[in-house]
Amino acid sequence: MQPVEDARARILAAFAPLPAETVNVAEALGRVLAEDLTSRVTQPPKNLSAMDGYAVRAADVAEAPVTLRVVGDVPAGSHYPGALDVGEAVRIFTGGPLPAGADTIVIQENATRDDDRVTIHQGAAAGTYVRPAGLDFTAGQIGICAGRRLTSRDVGLAAAMNRPWLRVHRRPRVAILATGDEIVLPGDPLMENQIVSSNGFALAAFVQACGGEPLHLGIAPDDAAALGDMIDGARGSDMLLTSGGASVGQHDLVQDVLRRNGAEIDFWKIAMRPGKPLMFGRLGNTPVVGLPGNPVSSLVCAAIFARPAIARMLGQESPVPESARAVLGCDLPANDRRQDYLRARLETDGNGKQVATPFNKQDSSMLTRMARADCLVVRPPEAPPAKAGDAVEIVPFGGGHLEI
Numbered sequence: 346m347q348p349v350e351d352a353r354a355r356i357l358a359a360f361a362p363l364p365a366e367t368v369n370v371a372e373a374l375g376r377v378l379a380e381d382l383t384s385r386v387t388q389p390p391k392n393l394s395a396m397d398g399y400a401v402r403a404a405d406v407a408e409a410p411v412t413l414r415v416v417g418d419v420p421a422g423s424h425y426p427g428a429l430d431v432g433e434a435v436r437i438f439t440g441g442p443l444p445a446g447a448d449t450i451v452i453q454e455n456a457t458r459d460d461d462r463v464t465i466h467q468g469a470a471a472g473t474y475v476r477p478a479g480l481d482f483t484a485g486q487i488g489i490c491a492g493r494r495l496t497s498r499d500v501g502l503a504a505a506m507n508r509p510w511l512r513v514h515r516r517p518r519v520a521i522l523a524t525g526d527e528i529v530l531p532g533d534p535l536m537e538n539q540i541v542s543s544n545g546f547a548l549a550a551f552v553q554a555c556g557g558e559p560l561h562l563g564i565a566p567d568d569a570a571a572l573g574d575m576i577d578g579a580r581g582s583d584m585l586l587t588s589g590g591a592s593v594g595q596h597d598l599v600q601d602v603l604r605r606n607g608a609e610i611d612f613w614k615i616a617m618r619p620g621k622p623l624m625f626g627r628l629g630n631t632p633v634v635g636l637p638g639n640p641v642s643s644l645v646c647a648a649i650f651a652r653p654a655i656a657r658m659l660g661q662e663s664p665v666p667e668s669a670r671a672v673l674g675c676d677l678p679a680n681d682r683r684q685d686y687l688r689a690r691l692e693t694d695g696n697g698k699q700v701a702t703p704f705n706k707q708d709s710s711m712l713t714r715m716a717r718a719d720c721l722v723v724r725p726p727e728a729p730p731a732k733a734g735d736a737v738e739i740v741p742f743g744g745g746h747l748e749i
């Protein structure tokens with residue numbers, strides 16, 4: 346059985362960043378930048394007022410109170426054409442450009458206006474409430490680096506940098522094929538001994554959450570010919586995820602059918618729980634990750650193996666998320682030779698420490714625990730018994746990491 350890290354390295358080696366395409370900034374949320382984004386403008390473009398008040402010369406208001414002559418008005422979007430002389434002030438509003446000669450702003454709360462005179466009650470040192478040109482960024486400066494998955498904050502920055510079009514990596518098209526005679530679509534008539542199919546939906550949602558485009562091929566019966574036809578629907582996709590039929594039972598046909606369709610199998614079976622029967626191969630140019638049918642196994646394997654593959658295709662800098670740490674909330678027994686991924690709650694204790702407490706039931710069919718989990722607790726192969734309070738590695742599902 347392959348160790349998890351070796352399996353992940355072999356899977357990752359089969360993927361490369363996809364070519365770039367151009368998208369409008371309004372549609373860029375969640376896309377990954379294919380090249381560094383430089384600004385086309387300087388922001389602010391000039392020295393601007395940060396407050397409503399009066400633009401003055403700091404030297405004129407060094408001693409207050411003092412009365413100045415108001416020589417003009419500068420709302421945002423206009424400017425005072427002249428230069429400020431000794432003893433002069435210009436009425437200014439937030440975002441208005443400072444007139445030449447002015448070097449500070451007195452807020453209107455500290456001034457009394459009387460026709461074309463203003464009395465300043467409190468002076469302001471040079472630069473007060475002035476946003477100097479280029480305070481935020483300057484033309485030509487890199488605002489967002491290639492490889493970044495764009496957040497709403499990045500979208501705002503790109504727009505402010507006057508970049509209406511962005512080069513982003515194409516989204517990976519991920520074909521998904523669920524298998525099994527016993528599974529039916531949610532809402533369809535449910536006969537005795539049938540169960541409702543959840544994996545296809547969970548995996549499609551997972552692919553979307555990772556930034557890919559799911560292509561749901563449907564549910565293949567445990568029949569070689571039909572399975573073969575449906576698997577062919579994946580040709581041309583960037584990755585095929587199958588779920589079920591990966592184990593050793595006589596109805597577990599996925600691997601055989603893939604081979605018959607010309608696929609090369611790289612490995613099958615890994616030292617992991619859940620997820621032992623994971624398979625990896627290639628059907629033409631399409632890498633295939635054969636996920637186990639148990640609903641938790643298929644999602645955990647997707648998180649550990651398919652997420653980095655999608656991240657690499659998207660051109661993300663570090664496709665494998667850095668491992669996070671927490672302390673255990675309960676004792677755990679020694680582990681066997683399979684690396685264990687335990688579904689767990691994550692809480693912050695009174696000292697600000699992250700405490701991960703695995704659920705007491707970990708069966709790989711239990712989606713309720715999976716849905717309620719905040720993270721997976723990683724137990725390396727042959728790990729000795731662990732005590733509450735011991736440090737452990739975790740794979741978080743959210744909170745700064747990708748929420749899947």
Ligand SMILES: Nc1nc2c(c(=O)[nH]1)N[C@H]1C(S)=C(S)[C@@H](COP(=O)(O)OP(=O)(O)OC[C@H]3O[C@@H](n4cnc5c(N)ncnc54)[C@H](O)[C@@H]3O)O[C@H]1N2
Pocket residue numbers: 523524525527528540541542543544545588589590591592593594597619620621622636637638639640642709
């Ligand atoms: N003799 C052995 N039996 C099993 C082994 C083994 O090593 N020796 N491994 C076990 C492990 S571990 C796993 S995991 C499962 C994986 O089996 P398959 O990938 O072949 O999955 P299936 O048999 O098709 O299904 C397993 C389970 O999951 C349910 N399922 C399948 N598809 C869906 C779906 N789309 N939505 C919801 N649930 C689904 C299915 O009904 C089964 O209950 O094998 C063990 N057996």
Ligand code: MOO
Pocket residue numbers: 617618619620621622637639642709
């Ligand atoms: O290893 Mo299987 O994936 O537990 O249920």
